[in-house]
């Protein structure tokens with residue numbers, strides 16, 4: 425028996441789940457279990473009440489609606505990965521997913537679980553920052569929306585209140601013709617990234633960069649959208665000079681250090697990955713324009 | 716008081732009802748309650764893949780699921796593969812290609828590949844290596860596992 429004792433609840437509706445969250449002390453929500461179950465097996469996490477969302481069907485949905493993708497918190501990573509619509513309209517998300525753990529963990533792991541777990545270098549957290557999504561949160565008292573940029577408040581800590589549940593996310597789809605890239609460095613395939621960089625590039629008729637979005641994770645507690653880099657790229661010809669300047673800037677950002685990875689190495693990776701992501705995204709934007 | 720529930724799970728086609736503590740993992744349920752010790756337990760935190768089984772036909776870490784979550788569902792373990800003493804084509808290919816040494820990782824790998832080959836009957840080597848990333852093997856160096864998988868795929872397509 426690995427996890428410490430808890431009382432198990434398996435609500436069927438969001439309303440029931442919210443009611444349990446509001447009324448039980450030291451309760452924890454269980455999504456795909458691919459992060460929470462290891463923590464419970466290690467007894468890092470010892471909830472008294474475990475509220476399993478796996479039978480709340482209304483939390484699992486996936487819809488492309490116009491220019492946005494609507495995803496339920498309990499939508500499995502595998503369903504995002506294998507969705508033809510996601511592949512077509514938001515290929516950066518599919519590319520990111522191929523780095524999230526392994527086939528078996530994506531079969532269970534959910535979008536909501538990854539966002540709420542908020543590992544600093546989680547790929548889905550990075551893509552949510554890149555797309556600039558909105559999170560839909562519910563509680564017994566009502567509902568509210570949180571812009572993704574305001575979701576992370578500290579290391580692995582979200583702005584969710586203890587009685588709040590993430591119900592789903594609305595992710596703006598990249599505009600047509602945008603080139604995308606997702607570049608990361610991890611020790612082994614399927615490990616969390618040490619540093620990851622995603623990018624979306626749009627070109628104007630002269631082949632210059634019209635708009636650029638960059639999300640860089642692994643330097644601090646949450647991904648950053650470096651406004652200085654995004655601004656400086658606008659109007660530039662995509663090429664080594666522009667990418668080098670952006671990479672140099674990224675290499676100067678503050679970075680955290682831990683027992684395995686120094687701050688200097690993270691900065692080095694940021695420099696290399698920003699370059700690679702911009703190069704690939706620009707190439708794809710060019711192909712999209714010619715194609 | 717321990718929090719318990721009575722659950723009914725169809726394991727390898729057999730309907731099993733048990734009263735279990737809700738904190739019992741699926742891996743421990745299979746091993747300790749049903750004596751199906753083919754499902755191995757290595758790390759118990761999702762990393763090694765030794766405990767991989769199919770839940771509703773989809774591969775999952777049995778150490779990261781609770782037995783109660785499988786109430787009313789179908790679970791397939793490595794014990795479902797052979798027919799008595801007769802190995803199935805995937806197992807036979809592992810045997811013929813030396814796809815195992817100590818065999819600790821093998822049940823998880825076979826279940827991962829059972830799902831994979833069902834969905835990808837004609838995979839390339841890169842795809843096989845990608846799907847195996849979720850299963851650690853400390854003996855073989857993976858080479859023989861990849862060879863066995865490609866051989867199994869061929870046999871299962873009827874080209875043996």
Ligand SMILES: Cc1cc2nc3c(=O)[nH]c(=O)nc-3n(C[C@@H](O)[C@H](O)[C@H](O)COP(=O)(O)OP(=O)(O)OC[C@H]3O[C@@H](n4cnc5c(N)ncnc54)[C@H](O)[C@@H]3O)c2cc1C
Pocket residue numbers: 452453454455456457458459460461497498523524525526529530532533534535536537538540541543545546547548584588589590591614615616617760761762763
């Ligand atoms: C071997 C292995 C490798 C992995 N590699 C990667 C990787 O490379 N990249 C990566 O990003 N992840 C990786 N992961 C973790 C990933 O698989 C998890 O899916 C993800 O981190 C959590 O999602 P989950 O659905 O499993 O959530 P759970 O583990 O069930 O929950 C995670 C946390 O979020 C909370 N939570 C979940 N849903 C909600 C909700 N709707 N509202 C409020 N709170 C909620 C839970 O209470 C818990 O605190 C890996 C996991 C394993 C086992």
Ligand code: FES
Pocket residue numbers: 755756757758759760761762763764765766767776777778779
């Ligand atoms: S025992 Fe389950 S993954 Fe290692």
Ligand code: FES
Pocket residue numbers: 814815816817818819820821851852853854855
């Ligand atoms: S055969 Fe020994 S661990 Fe794989």
